[in-house]
């Protein structure tokens with residue numbers, strides 16, 4: 001009869017190490033990047049593969065915009081500091097929620113959501129800002145360009161999903177990604193309208 005795993009093979013005494021966490025482990029990947037572990041949701045693997053590819057682009061760009069908002073939340077300067085500091089953090093939180101929603105849709109389509117910063121940096125189409133601090137108009141311009149990139153792709157990807165019958169992805173890209181980004185563009189854009197602060201023209 002085989003010795004119990006919880007007993008020492010030689011002495012038959014209870015093992016002293018069985019309650020220790022087994023750290024430092026590595027192993028094979030159970031799903032390779034770019035593959036689909038299809039779930040029974042009535043969509044073909046071909047459709048899931050196409051939607052996952054598009055959604056991962058939107059995810060990488062949304063994660064980059066989310067982080068751009070936090071960078072500017074910290075680094076904003078000048079007499080609009082307080083309002084922009086708060087606005088940028090509000091938009092950061094809303095983008096972070098979108099990130100989770102997009103990533104979880106990728107997973108339920110049987111795909112793998114891009115997750116780590118180095119991988120996101122390779123995939124994003126949004127221009128990398130300098131590590132240093134920039135002026136407010138430049139910060140805002142960068143944010144608006146990132147929004148437009150995401151909105152433009154989201155509309156195209158929503159059309160692709162519609163053509164393939166992937167209504168869930170179409171709905172996410174329009175109802176959440178496009179609408180949320182459009183609303184944020186309005187709030188941010190108004191800060192680039194050159195209006196007098198004290199004396200009317």
Ligand SMILES: [Fe+2]
Pocket residue numbers: 073089
């Ligand atoms: Fe903060």
